[in-house]
Amino acid sequence: MNKQADAGSFDPANAEVARCPGRSFQDILAADSGSQPEILKEQSFVHQGDEPLSTDRYLSQEFHDLEKERLWPRVWQMVCREEHIPEVGDHILYEINDDSFIIIRTAPDEIKAYYNVCLHRGTQLRSCAGNVKQLRCPFHGFAWNLDGTLKDIPCRWDFGQVEDKEMNLDEAHVDTWAGFVFINQSEDPQPLAEYMHPAGEHFENWPMHDRHISAHVGKVMNCNWKMAQEAFMEVYHVVSSHPQVLPYVGDCNSQYDIWPDAPHVSRMLTAQMTPSPHLGDTVSDQEMLDAMQADMDLPGFEPITSVPEGVSGRQHFADKLREYFTKVTQADCSHLSNAELLDAIEYFIFPNFHPWGGVTLPMVYRFRPWNNDPGKCLMEVILLRPNPVGEPAPPPAKMRMLSEDEDWGCASELGWLGLVFDQDVVNVARMQEGLKTTRRKGVVMSVYQESRIRHMHNTLSTYLERP
Numbered sequence: 001m002n003k004q005a006d007a008g009s010f011d012p013a014n015a016e017v018a019r020c021p022g023r024s025f026q027d028i029l030a031a032d033s034g035s036q037p038e039i040l041k042e043q044s045f046v047h048q049g050d051e052p053l054s055t056d057r058y059l060s061q062e063f064h065d066l067e068k069e070r071l072w073p074r075v076w077q078m079v080c081r082e083e084h085i086p087e088v089g090d091h092i093l094y095e096i097n098d099d100s101f102i103i104i105r106t107a108p109d110e111i112k113a114y115y116n117v118c119l120h121r122g123t124q125l126r127s128c129a130g131n132v133k134q135l136r137c138p139f140h141g142f143a144w145n146l147d148g149t150l151k152d153i154p155c156r157w158d159f160g161q162v163e164d165k166e167m168n169l170d171e172a173h174v175d176t177w178a179g180f181v182f183i184n185q186s187e188d189p190q191p192l193a194e195y196m197h198p199a200g201e202h203f204e205n206w207p208m209h210d211r212h213i214s215a216h217v218g219k220v221m222n223c224n225w226k227m228a229q230e231a232f233m234e235v236y237h238v239v240s241s242h243p244q245v246l247p248y249v250g251d252c253n254s255q256y257d258i259w260p261d262a263p264h265v266s267r268m269l270t271a272q273m274t275p276s277p278h279l280g281d282t283v284s285d286q287e288m289l290d291a292m293q294a295d296m297d298l299p300g301f302e303p304i305t306s307v308p309e310g311v312s313g314r315q316h317f318a319d320k321l322r323e324y325f326t327k328v329t330q331a332d333c334s335h336l337s338n339a340e341l342l343d344a345i346e347y348f349i350f351p352n353f354h355p356w357g358g359v360t361l362p363m364v365y366r367f368r369p370w371n372n373d374p375g376k377c378l379m380e381v382i383l384l385r386p387n388p389v390g391e392p393a394p395p396p397a398k399m400r401m402l403s404e405d406e407d408w409g410c411a412s413e414l415g416w417l418g419l420v421f422d423q424d425v426v427n428v429a430r431m432q433e434g435l436k437t438t439r440r441k442g443v444v445m446s447v448y449q450e451s452r453i454r455h456m457h458n459t460l461s462t463y464l465e466r467p
Contacts, residue, residue, distance in 0.1 A: 019448045020277065025255035028271045032338040033315060039202045040269065040339050046258045048454040052442025055435045057457065058224040064374035068097045071351060071463045073185040075264075076195050078353045078366060079103050080181050083212060083396045084129075085111065089146060092129040094183070096368055101172060102126050102135065103181060106146040113172040113183040118142050120153075135169070144169050178355075179209035199265045199347045199355070206340070206357045211384035213396035215413035218380040220370055220404065221425060223432035225352065225377035226456070229367040231424045232346070232354060233456070235270050236449040239278050241423050246276040247283045247291040249344075256451050263459045264350035266452040272342045273314035285313030292317070297415030298324065298360070318342055325359055330389040333359075348452060350459050363417075375432055381414060381421070 026043065029036050056063050079094040080103055091104035093116065100116035102125065116124050118137035125135050125144075134151055136143040143152040148169040153159055172183040175192040177200060182192055193200050221228045231237065238251040250271040257267040273292060275283035285307045293303055301324050307313045318338035325341070326333040336359060339345070345357035354365035362384040370376040380399070387393040400411060408414065408421035435443070445454055 020252040022277050023250075023253055023274075025250070025253055025269045025271055028250065028253065028274055028314075029339055032318075034337060036337050036339065037205055039198075039205060040337070040345070042257070043255060044257050044259045045448070045451070046260050046455075047447070048258065048451050048458055050445075050447055052440070052444055053454070053457055054442050055438065055440070057460075058227050058432065058435055059374060061374055064369065064372070066464050067369075067460075068372075070466060071460065072096050072099075074189075074463055074466075075351050076175070076182045076184045076189065076192050076349075077351075078180050078349075078364075079113070079183050081213060081396060082111070082176060082179050082181060082209075083393065085181075087131065089131040089133055090129075091126065091132065093126060097372060099185075100124060101183060103174075103183070104132075104135075104146065106148075111174050111176070111181055112148060113174050114148060114169040115172070117170075119167055119169070178203055178207070179211065195264055196349050197262055197265065198259060199267075199349055202267075202347070203355070203357060206359065206362075208355070208362065208384060210387050211362060212387055212393045213382055214385040214394075215383040215411070216380065216397050216399040217402065217408070217411045217414055218378055218399055219402040219406070219408065219425075221377050221379050221428065222375065223377060223428040224374055225367045225369050226460075227428050227431055228377050228379050229348075229352060229354065229365065230453045230456075231428050232365055233266075233268065233348060233452045234450050235268070235344075236446060237424075237427070239276065241427055242420060245291070245295065245420075246279055248273055248288045249276055250274040251276045251278070252449070253277060254449070256448060258451060258455050263455075263462065266348045266455050268344070268346045268348075268452060269339075270344040270346075271339070272344060273317050285316075289313045289317060295416045296360075297417075300324075300328070314338060314342065321360065329386050348456065350456060381408075381417070383414070 026041070029040060077096065079101065080092050084092050085103065085105040088105050088107060091102050094101045094103055102114045102116050104112055104114065106112050116126055118125055118139065120137060120140055120142045123137050123139040125137055134143050134145060141154045145151045148171060150164045150167040153162070172185045173189050175182050177192060177196065235251045235254050238245060238249060253271055253274065255269040257269070259265065273288055275288060289304055289307060304317065304320055307316050315338065318341045321341040322333050322336055325336070340358045341360055343358060344361065347355050347357060349355065352367045356363045364382040364384065366380045368378045370378045397413070400413070402408065402411060407418070408425065409418040411418050
């Protein structure tokens with residue numbers, strides 16, 4: 001099952017290895033000068049089936065409620081960055097379906113996740129982020145220490161039946177990775193490092209703990225949370241939805257990785273500074289360079305006006321980016337491969353976390369259900385930039401919540417990405433509406449290019465089938 005097509009092959013009869021004819025991502029990688037990271041030379045594809053996926057997964061309230069019961073309480077969820085709560089007493093609120101959590105730093109080296117509820121009569125303890133020395137109920141004044149132990153009950157004499165030790169705040173499990181904070185509501189969850197294998201090991205090549213949030217934008221989307229994130233799990237849609245990037249994005253050259261021992265992780269590798277196979281041989285290196293530079297947003301990057309003789313546009317652009325990041329980070333970037341500087345390296349951590357690898361696009365997506373409505377979700381985009389050398393890291397950018405009338409393009413902090421997101425948003429909203437009127441009971445998906453989506457649904461099914 002763990003197979004990959006030979007370069008340029010396409011065998012529709014062999015569903016396990018079907019992929020686009022022509023150059024593969026590995027062919028492009030092999031043509032680059034210098035050594036390449038072993039993790040990018042790795043290939044793994046496990047056939048995920050080809051049956052239609054039920055439309056109930058996107059439309060049904062019953063299916064949404066089953067996810068609420070059997071999925072979300074059992075998985076690791078990214079709730080914030082450590083930089084959001086740097087000082088003892090700092091906290092943020094994280095909400096998923098009916099649950100609200102207080103994510104709080106209780107000691108310099110300890111973070112806890114408390115259910116946001118007073119154990120007296122159920123009032124929410126906190127309504128916003130901030131810094132506190134204790135957690136006190138605003139209704140009757142019950143109070144807890146930061147470590148979750150009971151501190152005070154007003155008129156304690158009237159609660160003789162209550163044992164202090166039984167009044168500790170209920171907690172979810174907490175773990176951290178690469179500066180991100182995760183929670184899991186299970187009694188005995190799988191360790192986070194095992195859960196996200198092999199992504200954790202892969203990201204040792206691209207440290208994210210020494211970055212800060214330079215932009216954080218959210219918007220309520222008119223579609224199911226799975227449908228929204230599925231738009232970012234394949235590049236099959238690029239030729240129709242994002243034609244402006246075709247001169248420099250090898251869309252159908254992309255590699256989709258699914259590992260046989262990793263139900264929670266998949267990966268997509270898309271080469272850039274290589275034209276889409278849909279355009280054939282009609283794009284020059286200079287045209288590729290001009291198109292990609294028009295879309296890039298790197299402060300202080302000096303535009304490249306020409307490609308030297310004897311050097312490919314991909315190599316020349318990578319060399320300039322290597323110089324740029326050496327200057328910006330004041331670190332030796334000579335070891336970085338062209339792919340790490342140029343290409344889209346996107347990972348998926350089940351059920352809703354999408355961290356990007358490499359250097360140029362240190363980006364994260366997160367998707368959550370919204371207001372118990374299977375037809376709405378919250379999409380968030382987080383941009384991470386390197387911390388300044390020899391200076392304190394800037395505070396994380398506050399989340400900007402776009403209104404219903406605001407497009408992603410209104411978020412100037414996202415640069416050119418806002419346009420791309422708007423092109424996707426239009427499509428997923430139309431998909432949600434279209435599924436309401438289809439006479440078919442399922443949606444059809446490609447075998448290879450949309451395999452990560454099916455892999456996600458297969459993993460989802462394993463959770464929902466457990467009592």
